[in-house]
Amino acid sequence: MKRPGRHAITSVDVARLAQVSQAAVSRTFTPGASVSDAMRTRVLDAAHRLGYRPNAHARSLITKRSRIIGVVVAHLRNLFYPAVLERLATRLQADGHHVLLFVNDTPDADSLVEQLMHYHVDGIVLAAATLSSGLAQQCALADIPVVLFNRIPASGSGPGTGSVRSDNEGGGRAVAEYLARAGHRRIAYLAGSEESSTNLERERGFRDGLAVAGLRIWARAVGDYDADAARAATRALFARPDDRPDAVFVASDHMAFAAIDTLRYELGLSVPRDVSVVGFDDVPQAAWDSYRLTTVEQPVDAMVEATVTLLRSQLADPRLAAAAHIVVPCRLVVRGSTRQHFDNDPPGGDA
Amino acid sequence: MKRPGRHAITSVDVARLAQVSQAAVSRTFTPGASVSDAMRTRVLDAAHRLGYRPNAHARSLITKRSRIIGVVVAHLRNLFYPAVLERLATRLQADGHHVLLFVNDTPDADSLVEQLMHYHVDGIVLAAATLSSGLAQQCALADIPVVLFNRIPASGSGPGTGSVRSDNEGGGRAVAEYLARAGHRRIAYLAGSEESSTNLERERGFRDGLAVAGLRIWARAVGDYDADAARAATRALFARPDDRPDAVFVASDHMAFAAIDTLRYELGLSVPRDVSVVGFDDVPQAAWDSYRLTTVEQPVDAMVEATVTLLRSQLADPRLAAAAHIVVPCRLVVRGSTRQHFDNDPPGGDA
Numbered sequence: 001m002k003r004p005g006r007h008a009i010t011s012v013d014v015a016r017l018a019q020v021s022q023a024a025v026s027r028t029f030t031p032g033a034s035v036s037d038a039m040r041t042r043v044l045d046a047a048h049r050l051g052y053r054p055n056a057h058a059r060s061l062i063t064k065r066s067r068i069i070g071v072v073v074a075h076l077r078n079l080f081y082p083a084v085l086e087r088l089a090t091r092l093q094a095d096g097h098h099v100l101l102f103v104n105d106t107p108d109a110d111s112l113v114e115q116l117m118h119y120h121v122d123g124i125v126l127a128a129a130t131l132s133s134g135l136a137q138q139c140a141l142a143d144i145p146v147v148l149f150n151r152i153p154a155s156g157s158g159p160g161t162g163s164v165r166s167d168n169e170g171g172g173r174a175v176a177e178y179l180a181r182a183g184h185r186r187i188a189y190l191a192g193s194e195e196s197s198t199n200l201e202r203e204r205g206f207r208d209g210l211a212v213a214g215l216r217i218w219a220r221a222v223g224d225y226d227a228d229a230a231r232a233a234t235r236a237l238f239a240r241p242d243d244r245p246d247a248v249f250v251a252s253d254h255m256a257f258a259a260i261d262t263l264r265y266e267l268g269l270s271v272p273r274d275v276s277v278v279g280f281d282d283v284p285q286a287a288w289d290s291y292r293l294t295t296v297e298q299p300v301d302a303m304v305e306a307t308v309t310l311l312r313s314q315l316a317d318p319r320l321a322a323a324a325h326i327v328v329p330c331r332l333v334v335r336g337s338t339r340q341h342f343d344n345d346p347p348g349g350d351a
Numbered sequence: 352m353k354r355p356g357r358h359a360i361t362s363v364d365v366a367r368l369a370q371v372s373q374a375a376v377s378r379t380f381t382p383g384a385s386v387s388d389a390m391r392t393r394v395l396d397a398a399h400r401l402g403y404r405p406n407a408h409a410r411s412l413i414t415k416r417s418r419i420i421g422v423v424v425a426h427l428r429n430l431f432y433p434a435v436l437e438r439l440a441t442r443l444q445a446d447g448h449h450v451l452l453f454v455n456d457t458p459d460a461d462s463l464v465e466q467l468m469h470y471h472v473d474g475i476v477l478a479a480a481t482l483s484s485g486l487a488q489q490c491a492l493a494d495i496p497v498v499l500f501n502r503i504p505a506s507g508s509g510p511g512t513g514s515v516r517s518d519n520e521g522g523g524r525a526v527a528e529y530l531a532r533a534g535h536r537r538i539a540y541l542a543g544s545e546e547s548s549t550n551l552e553r554e555r556g557f558r559d560g561l562a563v564a565g566l567r568i569w570a571r572a573v574g575d576y577d578a579d580a581a582r583a584a585t586r587a588l589f590a591r592p593d594d595r596p597d598a599v600f601v602a603s604d605h606m607a608f609a610a611i612d613t614l615r616y617e618l619g620l621s622v623p624r625d626v627s628v629v630g631f632d633d634v635p636q637a638a639w640d641s642y643r644l645t646t647v648e649q650p651v652d653a654m655v656e657a658t659v660t661l662l663r664s665q666l667a668d669p670r671l672a673a674a675a676h677i678v679v680p681c682r683l684v685v686r687g688s689t690r691q692h693f694d695n696d697p698p699g700g701d702a
Contacts, residue, residue, distance in 0.1 A: 068451070068470075075437055077635065082433040086426055089454040098470070100419070101450040103440040119419075119449065261640035284428065289612035290641040 009052040018046035069311065070121040072102045072112070078225060078254045079283040080298065084127055084149065087304045095308065097122065116144070123311045125149050145314035147307050150298075152197045152325065162314060164306045166330040168198055168280075169205035171296035172249075174332045175278050176209025178294075179247045182340045184276060188219040188237050188245035190230060190259060192252055199225075202251050202280060219245055223255040230255035234262040238269070246275055247338070253279040253286050253295055260291055260337065276338035292336035302328045360403040369397035420662065421472040423453045423463070429576060429605045430634040431649065435478055435500065438655045446659065448473065467495070474662045476500050496665035498658050501649075503548045503676065513665060515657045517681040519552035519631075520559075522647035523600075525683045526629050527560025529645075530598045533691045535627060539570040539588050539596035541581060541610060543603055550576075553602050553631060570596055574606040581606035585613040589620070597626055598689070604630040604637050604646055611642055611688065627689035643687030653679045 011025040018025070020042060027035040028043040035043075046052075069092055076082050089099045100119060104112050116124060127149040148163040179187050189206060192199035210216060221237050223230035230250070238244045250256035256279030263269045263277070271277050279286060282297035306326040313324070334340075362376040369376070371393060378386040379394040386394075397403075420443055427433050440450045451470060455463055467475060478500040499514040530538050540557060543550035561567060572588050574581035581601065589595045601607035607630030614620045614628070622628050630637060633648035657677045664675070685691075 071452075076427075076433040077437070082427040085433075085436075085452070086428070086454055089452050093454065093466075098466070099452040101422075101436070101440050101452045103437055103444065115444075115449070257639065257641075265640035285636070288608065289616035290608075 009050045011052070013050055014043060014046045014052045017050060018042045066120045066122055067097050068100045068119060068121045069097050070102060070116045070119065070124040071099045072104050072116075072124065072126050074104055076103075077227075078252065079285055080150075080252070080254070080281045080300075081127060083283060083300050084304065087300055088125065088127070088307065091304050091308050095312075122315060123147070125307060125311070126151070145311060147310050147314070149303070149307055150198060152201075162310045162324040162326070164303050164310060164326045164328065165198070165201075166296075166298040166303060166328045168201035168330075169208075171280060171298075171330045171332070172202040172205025172207075173209035174205075175249050175280075175296060176206045176213065176215075178332055178334070179249065179276065179278065179338070180210065180213035180215055182247075182276070182338065184247040185215065186218040186244070186246045187215060188221070188248045189217045190233050190237065190248055190250040190255060191220065191222045192225040192255070194222060194224075196225070199251050206249055223250070223259075225252055225255060227254060227258040230258040231262045231266075234259045235266070238263070238267055238275075244275070247278070248275060249278045249280075251280055253281040253283045253293060255279075256293055256295070256337075257285065257291055260293070271337055272339040278338060282333055286333075287335070294335045294338040295333055296330050297333050298330055299328055360401045362403070364401055365394060365397045365403045368401060369393045417471045417473055418448050419451045419470060419472045420448050421453060421467045421470065421475045422450045423455050423467075423475065423477050425455055427454075428578075429603065430636055431501075431603070431605070431632045431651075432478060434634060434651050435655065438651055439476065439478070439658065442655050442659050446663075473666060474498070476658060476662070477502070496662060498661050498665070500654070500658055501549060503552075513661045513675040513677070515654050515661060515677045515679065516549070516552075517647075517649040517654060517679045519549055519681075520556035522631060522649075522681045522683070523553040523556025523558075524560035525556075526600050526631075526647060527557045527564065527566075529683055529685070530600065530627065530629065530689070531561065531564035531566055533598075533627070533689065535598035536566065537569040537595070537597045538566060539572070539599045540568045541584050541588065541599055541601040541606060542571065542573045543576040543606070545573060545575075547576070550602050557600055574601070574610075576603055576606060578605060578609040581609040582613045582617075585610045586617070589614070589618055589626075595626070598629070599626060600629045600631075602631055604632040604634045604644060606630075607644055607646070607688075608636065608642055611644070623688055623690040629689060633684055637684075638686070645686045645689040646684055647681050648684050649681055650679055 011022050015022040015025045020039060024035060024039055025043050025047075028040050028047075071085065071088060073081050073085065076085070085099075085101075092099055100121060102112055102116065121144060123145040125147050146161045148161060148165075150165050152163050152165060176187075187210065189203060191203060207217060219237050221233035223233040233255075234248075237248065248259060250259050256277055260271050260277050263271055263275060269275055277293065279293045279295035280298070282295045285291065286293040286295050306328060310324055310326060362373050366373040366376045371390060375386065375390055376394050376398075379391050379398075422436065422439060424432050424436065427436070436450070436452075443450055451472060453463055453467065472495060474496040476498050497512045499512060499516075501516050503514050503516060527538075538561065540554060542554060558568060570588050572584035574584040584606075585599075588599065599610060601610050607628055611622050611628050614622055614626060620626055628644065630644045630646035631649070633646045636642065637644040637646050657679060661675055661677060
């Protein structure tokens with residue numbers, strides 16, 4: 001905000017002091033514009049002496065670039081998103097861009113799109129697994145490049161929408177293979193939000209992997225990617241003490257922590273002796289000694305790098321990068337929340 | 352980003368269709384400007400039919416308001432800051448402002464200030480306990496209102512700098528009183544970053560509270576608000592098995608989780624039977640069953656509300672709100688990580 005009474009130095013003042021044209025001043029402060037070293041030095045010297053600051057907003061009207069990327073998150077409670085946001089902001093900063101943060105905790109996505117457009121963002125990253133695809137469509141229609149982070153676009157969401165996600169299906173399959181190989185037979189699935197692409201893909205891969213081992217999902221409950229709902233789902237899965245799962249694949253680490261706490265402190269079960277638990281994300285807390293969670297790592301750095309690359313190519317040529325959907329490989333990280341041997345305690349074979 | 356070939360609808364087009372003056376269109380899209388309901392309806396109707404979007408950047412040059420608040424965080428690993436950022440963004444959105452996020456993970460604060468100025472932010476929130484006061488000073492000099500969140504300004508940081516923090520000193524005192532009353536005598540302090548105002552205030556209150564009970568800090572180590580450093584500090588505090596603390600006040604929850612895990616899984620001690628642990632922040636994870644951490648609640652909602660109020664009054668009149676330093680009360684939340692009775696096991700009295 002400019003303050004009343006503050007002396008407003010303009011590019012005209014800088015041009016006068018540097019004894020160059022106003023266009024030369026403008027080019028000096030326009031990223032990528034051509035200007036000789038000697039000219040640049042003269043302009044920067046004059047600008048420095050006058051305390052001139054090029055106005056990024058005014059410049060965005062000329063260059064059509066705001067150098068602002070709108071990032072939409074549903075919330076930051078799921079521990080995966082703070083890590084993503086931190087790396088994304090750091091990465092974009094290094095690139096001369098900045099993150100305009102939108103927390104979309106209401107169903108009113110339309111007003112959010114309006115706001116995004118008002119700020120003339122260069123691009124949008126939708127880092128929210130549960131955001132409506134309608135929002136993505138509206139941005140595409142407005143010619144603002146959009147990258148869906150950690151989800152795939154609904155069919156028909158338009159040409160401007162790319163996506164970056166990890167190999168959720170491969171991750172789910174790896175969990176199934178690992179649990180089956182470890183001798184588990186009563187393997188439950190604690191689902192995230194039913195309609196989300198992350199949950200659909202993780203469950204599909206998990207089912208496929210179990211099928212290869214001649215198994216099916218033995219029991220299933222929905223945790224909606226929410227800690228409280230995950231606690232309730234865990235209670236439901238373990239309601240009958242003599243007929244309970246010997247392993248649970250939980251669709252996110254955030255829910256897996258709640259499941260482990262419920263198993264241990266509410267139901268009096270031992271993890272992993274009584275039941276193995278596997279998560280998905282590999283958030284920092286997964287390595288904490290209280291959980292030592294076996295989980296599928298979503299490689300945040302690689303996903304952020306892919307997002308920035310995709311945004312950059314969409315900015316350069318929207319048609320070119322239009323339909324790019326990048327899938328980053330993920331890997332199983334085995335820790336102490338799963339049991340790998342059944343020497344003294346063969347599992348029931350009732351799958 | 353505007354696309355080549357895209358039809359650019361201006362306020363002139365809207366004024367023509369609505370058969371009103373261009374000034375009327377401008378007033379309709381300027382927050383707080385006076386315009387009759389009938390006029391507003393005509394303008395909005397025409398704008399809607401033309402698909403007109405007022406350009407927030409262009410508008411900011413006229414109104415001198417970008418409606419963007421720059422928020423600087425050091426990182427989002429400390430679990431307190433994601434909660435703060437989520438609430439702050441949500442709260443500012445409700446007010447028609449948005450958060451431009453800066454992650455300052457380098458010592459080069461000068462270039463950050465330059466960037467903040469380029470974006471002509473309406474104000475800045477420094478939500479980072481370890482940020483240099485030099486940065487705050489530079490913003491004040493540039494006449495951009497600054498609110499320090501969760502810290503106090505260094506002396507001489509200039510007239511534009513207000514601050515919001517919780518009553519760190521009172522919180523530290525409450526912990527001391529509580530631990531002393533519970534019968535602990537060998538009470539250790541696991542410090543955050545030595546130079547931070549949060550650590551200085553919490554430790555001062557803690558010392559004062561212990562002094563009232565005739566106690567002193569029995570052992571002390573520094574965890575720098577970092578989980579790994581907190582693990583090392585915990586090992587140092589408990590290096591001698593026959594001469595160890597019976598309680599530890601840890602300057603943040605984030606470090607307290609690391610301390611508890613180290614005590615339990617590395618040193619084989621029981622929390623709270625062998626040692627009570629108290630944190631500071633009350634992040635959501637403090638209520639998790641694995642930790643059930645007794646801690647001092649920093650009231651995020653009240654702190655965010657105070658921040659927004661302070662920003663708003665600084666925007667209205669920088670001189671008025673200049674030196675406002677708001678302290679929000681905090682309270683001790685007692686959970687299972689502390690022991691309250693010593694019926695069978697009186698503590699050593701070697702304080």
